[in-house]
Amino acid sequence: MHHMILDSETDFDGWRKAARALALNDVKPSDVTWRVADDAPELFEPSAPPLEPPHGTFNVPARFVELAEMAILHRNPERFALLYRLLWRLRGNHDLLEIVTDPDVAEVAAMAKAVHRDEHKMHAFVRFREIGREQKSHFVAWFEPEHHIVELAAPFFARRFADMPWSILTPDVCAHWDGHAVSITPGVAKSEAPTADRLEETWRSYYASIFNPARLKVQAMQKEMPRKYWRNLPEASLIKPLIEDAGRTASAMIAKAASEPHKPQKRLEPPKADDMPRKGADDIETLREEAADCRACPLYKNATQTVFGEGAQTARIMLVGEQPGDKEDLAGKPFVGPAGQMLDRALDEAGIDRRKVYVTNAVKHFKFVPRGKVRLHQKPNTPEIRACRQWYERELAAIKPELVVAMGATAAQSVFGKITPINKNRGRPIDLDDGTRVLVTVHPSYLLRLPDAEARASEYRRFVQDLKIAAGALRKSAHAA
Amino acid sequence: MDLQRKLEILADAAKYDASCASSGTEQRDSSDGKGLGSTAPGMGICHSYAPDGRCISLLKVLLTNACNYDCLYCVNRTSSNVPRARFTVDEVVKLTIDFYRRNYIEGLFLSSGIIRSPDYTMEQVVSVARKLREEHRFRGYIHLKTIPEADDALIVEAGKYADRLSINIEMPLENSLAKFAPEKDVRAIRRTMGRLRLKLDEARENGKAATKAKPPRFAPAGQSTQMIIGADAADDKTILDTSANLYGSYRLKRVYYSAFSPIPDASRALPLVPPPLLREHRLYQADWLIRFYGFDANEIVDETAGMLPLDIDPKLAWALRHRDRFPLDVATASREELLRVPGFGTRAVDRIIATRRLTSIRLADLARLHIPQKKALPFIVLSDHRPSPRLLDGAGLKQRFKPKAMQLGFGF
Numbered sequence: 001m002h003h004m005i006l007d008s009e010t011d012f013d014g015w016r017k018a019a020r021a022l023a024l025n026d027v028k029p030s031d032v033t034w035r036v037a038d039d040a041p042e043l044f045e046p047s048a049p050p051l052e053p054p055h056g057t058f059n060v061p062a063r064f065v066e067l068a069e070m071a072i073l074h075r076n077p078e079r080f081a082l083l084y085r086l087l088w089r090l091r092g093n094h095d096l097l098e099i100v101t102d103p104d105v106a107e108v109a110a111m112a113k114a115v116h117r118d119e120h121k122m123h124a125f126v127r128f129r130e131i132g133r134e135q136k137s138h139f140v141a142w143f144e145p146e147h148h149i150v151e152l153a154a155p156f157f158a159r160r161f162a163d164m165p166w167s168i169l170t171p172d173v174c175a176h177w178d179g180h181a182v183s184i185t186p187g188v189a190k191s192e193a194p195t196a197d198r199l200e201e202t203w204r205s206y207y208a209s210i211f212n213p214a215r216l217k218v219q220a221m222q223k224e225m226p227r228k229y230w231r232n233l234p235e236a237s238l239i240k241p242l243i244e245d246a247g248r249t250a251s252a253m254i255a256k257a258a259s260e261p262h263k264p265q266k267r268l269e270p271p272k273a274d275d276m277p278r279k280g281a282d283d284i285e286t287l288r289e290e291a292a293d294c295r296a297c298p299l300y301k302n303a304t305q306t307v308f309g310e311g312a313q314t315a316r317i318m319l320v321g322e323q324p325g326d327k328e329d330l331a332g333k334p335f336v337g338p339a340g341q342m343l344d345r346a347l348d349e350a351g352i353d354r355r356k357v358y359v360t361n362a363v364k365h366f367k368f369v370p371r372g373k374v375r376l377h378q379k380p381n382t383p384e385i386r387a388c389r390q391w392y393e394r395e396l397a398a399i400k401p402e403l404v405v406a407m408g409a410t411a412a413q414s415v416f417g418k419i420t421p422i423n424k425n426r427g428r429p430i431d432l433d434d435g436t437r438v439l440v441t442v443h444p445s446y447l448l449r450l451p452d453a454e455a456r457a458s459e460y461r462r463f464v465q466d467l468k469i470a471a472g473a474l475r476k477s478a479h480a481a
Numbered sequence: 482m483d484l485q486r487k488l489e490i491l492a493d494a495a496k497y498d499a500s501c502a503s504s505g506t507e508q509r510d511s512s513d514g515k516g517l518g519s520t521a522p523g524m525g526i527c528h529s530y531a532p533d534g535r536c537i538s539l540l541k542v543l544l545t546n547a548c549n550y551d552c553l554y555c556v557n558r559t560s561s562n563v564p565r566a567r568f569t570v571d572e573v574v575k576l577t578i579d580f581y582r583r584n585y586i587e588g589l590f591l592s593s594g595i596i597r598s599p600d601y602t603m604e605q606v607v608s609v610a611r612k613l614r615e616e617h618r619f620r621g622y623i624h625l626k627t628i629p630e631a632d633d634a635l636i637v638e639a640g641k642y643a644d645r646l647s648i649n650i651e652m653p654l655e656n657s658l659a660k661f662a663p664e665k666d667v668r669a670i671r672r673t674m675g676r677l678r679l680k681l682d683e684a685r686e687n688g689k690a691a692t693k694a695k696p697p698r699f700a701p702a703g704q705s706t707q708m709i710i711g712a713d714a715a716d717d718k719t720i721l722d723t724s725a726n727l728y729g730s731y732r733l734k735r736v737y738y739s740a741f742s743p744i745p746d747a748s749r750a751l752p753l754v755p756p757p758l759l760r761e762h763r764l765y766q767a768d769w770l771i772r773f774y775g776f777d778a779n780e781i782v783d784e785t786a787g788m789l790p791l792d793i794d795p796k797l798a799w800a801l802r803h804r805d806r807f808p809l810d811v812a813t814a815s816r817e818e819l820l821r822v823p824g825f826g827t828r829a830v831d832r833i834i835a836t837r838r839l840t841s842i843r844l845a846d847l848a849r850l851h852i853p854q855k856k857a858l859p860f861i862v863l864s865d866h867r868p869s870p871r872l873l874d875g876a877g878l879k880q881r882f883k884p885k886a887m888q889l890g891f892g893f
Binding site: 095098099100101103106120123124125126127128129130139141156157158159160161162163164179197199201202203205206207208209210211212213214215216217218219220221224225233235239242243246250253254256292301302304305327329330331332368370371372373374375 | 484489490492495496497510511512515516517518519521524526527528529530532533534535536537540541579580582583655668672674675676678679725726729730740742745746747753754755756758772778832835836838839840842843845849850
């Protein structure tokens with residue numbers, strides 16, 4: 001039998017060295033006992049001869065070291081033996097830790113988890129009390145951890161409260177911070193700790209006031225703040241009276257009829273949008289304001305806002321797209337997303353100044369379905385295109401452009417008032433009965449969707465070509481005028 | 482009025498906001514010795530719990546509970562007779578620091594009634610955060626309520642100092658908000674959520690590009706919102722659809738559901754009944770299923786009912802409606818399928834997938850995977866377990882899951 005003695009309850013390095021030597025000497029887990037120095041009188045048991053100094057090394061998964069470092073802080077006295085048994089078995093099966101259903105793996109994992117939780121609760125439930133005032137004050141806490149976690153938890157407090165000296169006193173060991181380094185001293189009795197702080201009454205009133213007596217959930221509280229922590233929490237003495245009063249307070253609120261308001265309650269009717277927009281030419285700003293409340297079709301419900309057209313009132317070209325996309329819906333401006341960037345580049349290459357054109361969409365709300373964290377674009381249907389056409393008509397009347405460029409099928413349908421194929425009609429100005437001159441082309445987002453780089457490049461060139469035709473048509477009409 | 486009385490009034494006024502998270506922000510600490518505080522990225526810290534089961538992580542207060550608005554569901558509405566108070570900027574700053582040094586809190590959650598104008602109110606809120614960060618070099622967590630119509634420059638500044646920003650959507654239905662909160666405008670709320678998302682996206686993209694100059698910091702813990710449950714007639718389907726829309730549109734970190742609770746001096750126009758806590762709980766479960774379990778908002782609520790059942794959880798209810806998909810062989814089922822088994826959490830599923838490559842999973846292993854046997858067994862096949870077909874097809878299966886009488890007592 002080998003009797004291993006570790007320096008302290010948290011002596012991971014000592015355990016590691018001893019375990020390595022034992023394993024390399026092929027000492028079975030059942031032939032080892034473990035204890036911590038000075039926690040028990042020496043027993044006069046026959047001991048095996050000292051181990052040979054270890055020859056060579058062996059590998060364990062990094063995850064085992066992480067687990068063992070945590071589990072060794074558990075208060076269970078069997079932990080050293082359990083960890084050695086797991087180490088021993090790991091040498092025969094390197095994947096053992098992956099088998100979370102193995103009893104040894106499960107127990108070590110549960111111990112590590114318990115230590116981790118205790119550390120987390122120590123971060124949460126330590127309550128400092130101030131000794132002395134302001135400049136020279138020192139913050140001291142009394143805490144009773146379940147496991148040997150003080151050294152583990154101390155760096156958190158050092159990083160958080162670096163600018164103030166503090167001490168955390170516990171029955172096992174104490175941690176201190178002087179502004180430069182953490183030091184560890186032996187444990188003390190609770191009587192060493194301060195018993196009051198000038199802020200505690202204020203904290204207790206906060207605790208009582210933030211509690212909603214109408215929604216008592218005592219078990220939920222106790223699950224996260226078990227009763228063993230209560231004796232060191234200044235607010236915990238309020239728990240019992242708050243619970244006892246809760247039913248009365250809540251039913252009193254329910255029973256008490258509302259008092260007369262000291263100010264008149266004026267209730268406004270929800271605003272109603274005009275059912276029919278006025279006919280006739282308006283300026284764009286008036287139209288934009290009116291369209292902001294548009295409810296002519298249901299698309300407004302799920303969208304952020306109406307995305308109205310934008311550009312110079314004196315524009316000679318009016319570009320019409322399909323509908324705003326994700327970015328446009330958020331920003332409230334047309335063509336600011338990826339398709340907008342593509343359009344800007346193409347306009348530039350075609351020699352058209354975007355600042356001098358008017359840009360809008362056939363449908364002015366974003367139609368989509370939510371899929372987790374993204375919104376999937378949906379093509380607007382005919383009733384939606386029809387419902388929104390009034391705005392296009394009024395924009396057209398306000399801007400009076402020489403040429404309308406309809407980009408994509410939805411825009412063509414709106415501008416022509418009927419379904420109009422792109423390829424049959426693209427690339428040449430078409431005069432409509434109402435005197436509007438239209439050039440049909442593709443929507444820039446069509447170019448973005450093409451999977452093949454070569455097709456994308458050639459379609460892009462055709463798009464720029466169409467825009468050049470638009471620019472050319474303008475110059476001609478300018479000459480004619 | 483003394484500070485303690487102000488705190489009582491202004492904490493009481495803030496408690497109907499369910500959010501108290503301090504998680505998900507960037508990592509900061511004070512080990513350079515030039516400031517106070519740190520953040521715990523990933524996981525927040527709850528420093529206490531009130532008997533309502535809610536985490537107390539932040540000092541959650543209003544700057545003032547005086548308010549120009551008259552939102553019927555709100556304790557602070559202008560027509561309410563509750564006592565009013567107002568903190569000075571310095572008072573909130575000092576209280577935050579004093580509480581923080583004693584390890585009572587992770588930081589501050591500051592909101593305010595609307596006084597004078599949205600811009601004035603927002604400026605007051607921002608100036609607390611500015612003072613904490615700039616003068617006191619406070620590195621703890623800050624959550625600021627954003628006032629919908631506030632000026633863009635103020636929102637940029639709020640994002641510079643805050644970890645999280647939030648705007649409450651309040652009601653699941655647009656017309657309920659118009660009815661209960663006539664001064665609030667759901668369009669303005671959504672536009673501002675949109676503004677926040679654009680700024681959040683920008684900060685994140687700039688953060689990725691290493692070559693550019695330091696990105697403008699903007700609320701690294703993102704934005705969240707809250708919906709009040711049970712004040713209007715919206716059913717659970719409507720609520721979850723609204724959530725799905727908000728998550729998708731504005732990349733919210735969280736939608737909080739807050740059961741409408743009786744308030745002191747309540748309005749007559751609203752139901753004065755105990756809050757529907759169980760319904761709230763079921764909505765959170767459904768929300769989780771949408772975000773982490775691959776469920777779609779449309780399939781969680783039974784189309785014919787419109788409401789989630791209260792007696793069993795929404796995943797179990799879904800499984801009972803889709804018995805033809807079970808039993809599922811745990812040894813071969815995909816991750817997506819395993820996530821739909823009642824009682825299987827995301828971590829249990831990850832562990833099953835890691836373990837089953839090496840060894841088969843048996844009945845006795847369920848406890849070590851922290852899976853409740855009673856709930857899961859009718860739906861799964863293990864190497865030493867196969868549910869009787871009669872059980873899965875029988876009408877008795879639903880009975881098996883009826884809850885026992887709820888224990889609300891508190892044993893001392």
